[in-house]
Amino acid sequence: MQDVRAKKYLGQHFLNNEKIALKIVNLLSKTTEHVVEIGPGMGILTEYLIKNNYEIQTIEIDKESVDYLKSKHKNLSIINDDFLKINIAQKFSFKFSMIGNFPYNISSQILFQIFENKDQITEVVGMFQKEVAERIACKNGKKRGILSVLIQTYYNVEYCFSVEPQMFNPPPKVNSGVIKLIRNKRKDLKTINKKFKQIVKMAFNQKRKTVKNSLKSLSLEKNKKIEDLLNLRAEQLTTDDFILITKNASKNKYK
Numbered sequence: 374m375q376d377v378r379a380k381k382y383l384g385q386h387f388l389n390n391e392k393i394a395l396k397i398v399n400l401l402s403k404t405t406e407h408v409v410e411i412g413p414g415m416g417i418l419t420e421y422l423i424k425n426n427y428e429i430q431t432i433e434i435d436k437e438s439v440d441y442l443k444s445k446h447k448n449l450s451i452i453n454d455d456f457l458k459i460n461i462a463q464k465f466s467f468k469f470s471m472i473g474n475f476p477y478n479i480s481s482q483i484l485f486q487i488f489e490n491k492d493q494i495t496e497v498v499g500m501f502q503k504e505v506a507e508r509i510a511c512k513n514g515k516k517r518g519i520l521s522v523l524i525q526t527y528y529n530v531e532y533c534f535s536v537e538p539q540m541f542n543p544p545p546k547v548n549s550g551v552i553k554l555i556r557n558k559r560k561d562l563k564t565i566n567k568k569f570k571q572i573v574k575m576a577f578n579q580k581r582k583t584v585k586n587s588l589k590s591l592s593l594e595k596n597k598k599i600e601d602l603l604n605l606r607a608e609q610l611t612t613d614d615f616i617l618i619t620k621n622a623s624k625n626k627y628k
């Protein structure tokens with residue numbers, strides 16, 4: 374069968390290096406049972422997943438790629454749909470590891486989808502644009518952003534390795550980076566989850582200023598700890614700091 378024609382609007386850059394494909398698949402934990410692959414394309418990662426005998430589900434938006442994969446792997450389960458539109462809890466009744474060379478044009482939405490489904494997605498091994506991968510893995514400093522805080526709230530993140538553009542067909546304009554996310558022990562923030570997200574976003578909206586400025590619309594009960602945090606910039610705050618601020622803000626709202 375003919376190769377799939379790379380479609381730019383779907384972020385299609387096909388990995389063409391077997392060693393790297395194997396290296397990525399080998400990042401999955403040995404205890405993994407169910408693997409969901411996003412955007413298998415022509416299946417370079419899928420082949421190794423099959424070899425490793427995982428229970429595999431794939432989600433691919435591109436019909437041409439789906440036909441290609443079906444011709445090669447008769448028994449492969451392929452959902453021909455947009456990953457961002459899928460209701461994960463409804464579609465899958467089990468917990469799973471997620472893997473993919475993700476389409477870079479929708480990386481933020483993919484990460485939000487992971488955040489929202491953290492209790493079902495126990496692990497993620499994924500390739501992103503290098504800057505995005507570094508940002509998600511960044512524990513402190515200038516590279517931190519909204520998604521670094523949100524993802525690190527529920528996952529331990531490790532930057533694994535970088536991949537050069539020549540390893541893809543067609544080569545992307547940017548470098549790539551592979552990261553691994555492992556669900557940590559933090560429980561769902563439940564009632565304050567929405568508020569937490571909102572406060573993280575507000576704080577990073579004015580990154581250069583202290584959070585006192587960006588969060589002035591919140592009615593916070595000031596104490597020494599809160600005062601100290603408000604004098605920092607968003608990138609200097611940890612997840613625990615943001616949770617503390619959120620709890621404080623939620624408390625006062627109901628006074």
Ligand code: SAH
Pocket residue numbers: 383384385386387388389411412413414415416417418432433434435438454455456457473474475476479
């Ligand atoms: N995994 C393959 C392809 C990577 S390119 C490889 O490593 O070679 C990104 C893949 O994601 C493409 O196959 C593209 O069709 C698919 N894709 C893009 N947007 C998607 C979406 N919203 N949902 C599911 N798949 C998507």
